[in-house]
Amino acid sequence: MHHVVALVHPPQSTFELGCAxxxxxxxxxGIPTRxxxxxxxxxxxxxxxxxxxxxxxxxxxxxxxxxxxxVVPGWLPTEQPPSPAVLKALRxxxxxxxxxxxxxSGAFALAHAGLLDGRRATxxxxxxxxxxxxxxxxxxxxxxxxxxxxxxxxxxxxxxxxDLCLHLVRADQGAGYAAQVARNMVMPPHREGGQxxxxxxxxxxxxxxxxxxxxxxxxxxxxxxxxxxELAAHAGISARxxxxxxxxxxxxxxxxxxxxxxxxxxxxxxxxxxxxxxxVARRVGLSSATNLRRRFLRALGTTxxxxxxxxxxxx
Numbered sequence: 001m002h003h004v005v006a007l008v009h010p011p012q013s014t015f016e017l018g019c020a021x022x023x024x025x026x027x028x029x030g031i032p033t034r035x036x037x038x039x040x041x042x043x044x045x046x047x048x049x050x051x052x053x054x055x056x057x058x059x060x061x062x063x064x065x066x067x068x069x070x071v072v073p074g075w076l077p078t079e080q081p082p083s084p085a086v087l088k089a090l091r092x093x094x095x096x097x098x099x100x101x102x103x104x105s106g107a108f109a110l111a112h113a114g115l116l117d118g119r120r121a122t123x124x125x126x127x128x129x130x131x132x133x134x135x136x137x138x139x140x141x142x143x144x145x146x147x148x149x150x151x152x153x154x155x156x157x158x159x160x161x162x163d164l165c166l167h168l169v170r171a172d173q174g175a176g177y178a179a180q181v182a183r184n185m186v187m188p189p190h191r192e193g194g195q196x197x198x199x200x201x202x203x204x205x206x207x208x209x210x211x212x213x214x215x216x217x218x219x220x221x222x223x224x225x226x227x228x229x230e231l232a233a234h235a236g237i238s239a240r241x242x243x244x245x246x247x248x249x250x251x252x253x254x255x256x257x258x259x260x261x262x263x264x265x266x267x268x269x270x271x272x273x274x275x276x277x278x279x280v281a282r283r284v285g286l287s288s289a290t291n292l293r294r295r296f297l298r299a300l301g302t303t304x305x306x307x308x309x310x311x312x313x314x315x
Contacts, residue, residue: 005067016073019161072106103161124157
């Protein structure tokens with residue numbers, strides 16, 4: 001029996017806690033029970049949740065000393081570091097050989113404990129920049145659904161906690177057992193791609209009057225084979241000046257920005273239409289379905305077909 005303990009903290013996300021509880025804490029008919037699950041908190045008693053109710057947690061931090069896996073299912077607010085007692089308990093659990101994992105913002109607690117220093121890690125795509133800025137020793141990957149180092153693992157945004165937990169079950173118990181658990185949950189045993197496919201398509205933010213008209217003109221002509229030289233000519237400036245303005249205001253080269261707009265436009269068409277991939281590719285200026293697949297996979301870690309199946313809106 002592998003003992004899993006979730007460390008909760010107010011205000012606790014019930015969904016992120018539920019990800020771990022559903023995978024590790026539910027006895028399922030026809031599937032051998034191989035995990036025990038418990039919950040603890042620094043100050044036992046009522047713990048406020050984001051769902052508007054309190055939950056009663058009776059175990060304190062000493063429960064972590066009996067855990068084979070420690071789960072930190074979110075840590076909010078992320079600006080608030082864990083107390084010295086919590087940090088000591090996390091480090092003590094890790095030092096004696098327990099696996100320590102985080103879901104979503106829980107990565108901040110692991111980073112405060114120093115468990116992510118010098119390692120690759122992830123968190124919700126909207127908080128990845130904050131994690132990287134606050135903990136420069138952590139190599140933050142904003143795209144992947146999870147990162148597993150064996151002794152320490154982190155997951156992306158809330159739902160990716162299920163992906164990580166099922167991955168750990170697969171590592172502990174084998175693919176067949178994990179597939180049984182996933183099937184019982186009506187979940188895929190493994191999702192394609194990374195989390196960037198779930199983030200909002202990028203939109204220009206820091207632009208002034210010199211670039212705004214050009215960006216508007218360009219986005220209205222994505223289906224045309226535009227070049228950087230044509231963009232510069234339309235703006236009445238040199239290609240070098242154009243590149244400098246893009247770097248200063250958008251943090252990307254004109255070519256990178258143009259490709260990002262084409263990928264964003266293709267995402268919208270895949271979500272809202274039944275157009276064949278060849279037609280989508282032509283409409284966004286990527287010339288062919290083959291080129292669309294290659295660019296899409298490189299940008300989002302998944303294929304246009306898989307993306308459409310996941311996000312196609314109902315007519």
